[in-house]
Amino acid sequence: MSDKAIIFDIQRASLHDGPGIRTTVFLKGCPLECLWCHNPEAVATSRxxxxxxxxxxxxxxxxxxxxxxxxxxxxxxxxxxxxxxxxxxxxxxxxxxxxxxxxGAEMTIDQVMAEVMADLDFYTNSGGGMTLSGGEPLLHFSFSMRLLQRCKEMGVNTCVETSGFASEVHFRKILPYVDTLLFDYKIAGSEEHKKYTGAPNEAILANLDIAYQSGVPVILRCPVIPGINDTVEHFGHIRDLDRKYPNLKGIEILPYHNTGNNKRTSIGTRETLAELGTTTPEVYLKWLVQLKELGCAKATIG
Ligand code: SF4
Ligand code: SF4
The missing domain is CATH 3.30.70.20 (Alpha-Beta Plaits)
Known part of the structure; x- marks a missing residue:
């Protein structure tokens, strides 16, 4: 199993990546390239x-x-x-x-664990722990698996934030070491999904089903991007998943913000959705109302 990976950030005292106070470890490298990605430096696996x-x-x-x-x-x-x-x-x-x-810096599992364990008291008092994010943690399956195992050995609660775009075998293997899965849901149609993220979504939806059926608590995280998926039709698809999977732990709407474009310029890649500004609270609260009116009672703003 790989003992090293390129990490581009470790955020301590994070409050938005799962329950309680958490340390979020961001792995570099993602197989998708979503037009709206606000962490474009996470896409390449290299520094x-x-x-x-x-x-x-x-x-x-x-x-x-x-x-x-x-x-x-x-x-x-x-x-x-x-x-x-x-x-x-x-x-x-x-x-x-x-x-x-x-x-991006290469880190060993021991080095990451040293940072994670520094806040053990905060996790204990708040119900928090470590969140593995990226990039796509499943792209670094061996490293992610071992890191999650180490957390479980040390009694640290674990979350994994995933696009779901991973091999079924890897996905099934990692689930026993995950306390909460933060699962992205972007677009229902596979062709549209491929157009905006670079990959179809059949394998993603299959992994969502595997995760749900496994009994691991799943929070659906739904980026909503004006002009792409801010439609009643898409909100209806989210509601349909809520009906199909009634025990979802949560459904979070992630409003678009355009911080990614400054980063794209900084790393020498092209801007995307350059004309689109950060979504205002007036707009995303309207989305929330629409979702609730469609019957998606557990929807919140993430
Ligand atoms: S730009 Fe030149 S000096 Fe700077 S890190 Fe790269 S190779 Fe080194
Ligand atoms: S030219 Fe700009 S980036 Fe280079 S050393 Fe001077 S201030 Fe820094």
Whole structure:
């Protein structure tokens, strides 16, 4: 089993990724590429150079130290050949404006567990624990499995946040080590799903069924994106799942926010849904009312 994975963040005292106070471990790498993803740095499995263009003073110090000719400054304009970066970190050290960072670091299970266990008292007092997120935790099956096993050995409650896009075999194997599954539900039709996420959804829906039938508590998490799935028809599909799976622990609406586009620019990938602003409370509360009127009583805003 793999003892290492690339982690791009560990958030302590998290309150939105399952019950109680949690430590959320974000694994780098996802097989989907949803247009609305607010963590685009989670998609690639490798480390990445992150450039905060608004902090850059065009001093040129990064270009002086980079041996791989990644940074170019012409007439005060800073351009970056992201593909050439070898993640040596020299430019990050040289930049006095904190305009650069390397996102993602290889960590062992022991290193992650040391961070998780630091907040054990908070978990005990709040009913919290560790949440494995990403990226897609199932993409790193061996690492995720072992980390979850270690948590169970140490008496730490576990949540896994998943797109459900994983092999059935892996999915079945991981479930015994999961206390709560946070399962994304994006779009009902497989063709539409593929159009907006890059993959069809038959395997995802099959894994949702496996998870539900296993008895592991499942919270359905539903990103709602204006112009894509903010329709009564889609809300009806969510309601239908609620009827099909009456013991779902929760249904959370995740309103769109556009923080992902700044990050896309920072890691050198194209913007998506550039014209779309963050959803206002007026709009997402209206969605909530619509869902409840359709009969989806347990819907909440996530
Ligand atoms: S060292 Fe930092 S501030 Fe200077 S050009 Fe490079 S990124 Fe910009
Ligand atoms: S991390 Fe190293 S290779 Fe990458 S841009 Fe900075 S100095 Fe160049």
């Amino acid at each position: 990445q150079l992150f450039f905060y263009y608004d902090k850059c003073t065009s001093c040129g110090d990064c270009a002086k130290v980079c041996e791989d000719e990644v940074h170019h400054l012409t007439d005060g304009i800073h351009t970056i050949d992201y593909d050439k970066c070898t993640f040596c970190g020299k430019c990050v050290e040289a930049c006095n404006s904190s305009a650069l960072k390397i996102t």
